[in-house]
Amino acid sequence: MDFPTRRIKDSYEQFPRQMKVAARWLVDHPTEVALLSMREQARRARVPPATLTRLAKRLGFNGFDNLKEVFADSVRGVPESFGGEELLARGEIAGDGVLICDTVNTLQGHLSRLAQPSAIATLAAAADLIAEAKQMFCIGRRLSFPVAYLMHHLGSLLGSPTTLIDGMGGTSDDALRSIGPEDALLAVTVSPYTRFTVQAAEFAVSRGAKLVALTDSDLSPIARSSQVVIRVRTEVPSFIHTMTPALAAIECLMELIAARRGHCALKALAANEEHLAGFDSYILNSGVSTNSS
Template identity: 40%
Template sequence: MIRAPLTDAIVEAFDSLPSQLQDAARYLLDNPEDVALLSMREQARRAGLQPWTMVRLAKRLGFEGYESLRSLYANAMRQGELGFAGKANTQLAHQQEVGDRALAGEMVRSLAEQIAGLGEPEQLDALATAAERLYTARRIFCLGLRSSHPVVAHFYYVMSFLGEKAVMLDGASGTGTDAIRLATSQDILFVVS
């Protein structure tokens, strides 16, 4: 797992922070690439906070101001520690450390745990509820971007054998989501991310 700059420090201090600073800290933890690329004001807007809250968090974490904190994240991004490249580098290093067979074993065990978790009563109830909603929907608008696209494309393909209920929100020149304008309260948006 990629550890963005300050992750450990933020997690350690989190419970002692006032609620607004917790919201700012949560934003940093959830959006390290935004911290590296966006202005402090834009980050505050996206987090639903006042800009001075971001500055207060930076000072609470030992920085003179927010720009110093943002620079730390920007440097991590430049060095390939954030985003997909960072995840890929971490995965490759782990693979080299444990070997191909061990990594494959870890992946299979992880998938098995996730699938086994689907058999828990709460998960079964959630799946049944989702299936009922999909069944009763007039239309199912399907959206999956980037690496999630194949999952949604497969769902759409299978649904096409059951009728014309599914609508793929995909297309050239960015017009693929235009069909959502036809959605009503009787429809479902199926999104994979």
């Protein structure tokens, strides 16, 4: 399967628009490529069946069936996404419990991928890169913002110089002014990709900064120029996509960074606890007050 996938990645920018859509389907859904008919794959990818045939021939195969055979060894379960009307109908027929169980089971599958050797190696490479950076920048827009914020927050707790590009007052561009070759940018975006996140990633790379992409596809606009691509699944049996795997990936990543920072991380955490205690930030005892007055 590496052969067609690698060729797709190398040639992706030269493909026509619809062929790009079909190519992404192949890269992101190898199990469906192996198991489903060409017509059903075309329906799910939202391209004409002829586009899949033309793509197969462009990749050097006689037809789509020959390309499909290459993917046959890759078998993995990928949940079906439902539109709004389909979701309502499924809820009426199957009930609330089935909808919830389907989503939870899907999330369990997504999260388990983070424990696979390839994902562990990717997270370790990202941790090495970030731990060595002079300054860490984080960006994520819309539904990806909580993921970027979590990275910024945990990085700050560990004493890592971290800047969140949140754009308050229209200052997004200003936050990137100082980025340079000794810095790293964590960019978070999944389909549909936010324009400014892609622009920020391109700008950071142009300034020599290292780019870590947290995204949903190896063909994502931020993946192609990044040093490390942390890929997460976003499909759930619903009309929305999930960011739960992305949040979990950040938590795993920060555990690795904390281990690399060692005693420096412990000192930073202790200093942060002391600071919060000084401001009486948290209610640490939820029981009844012992104050006799």
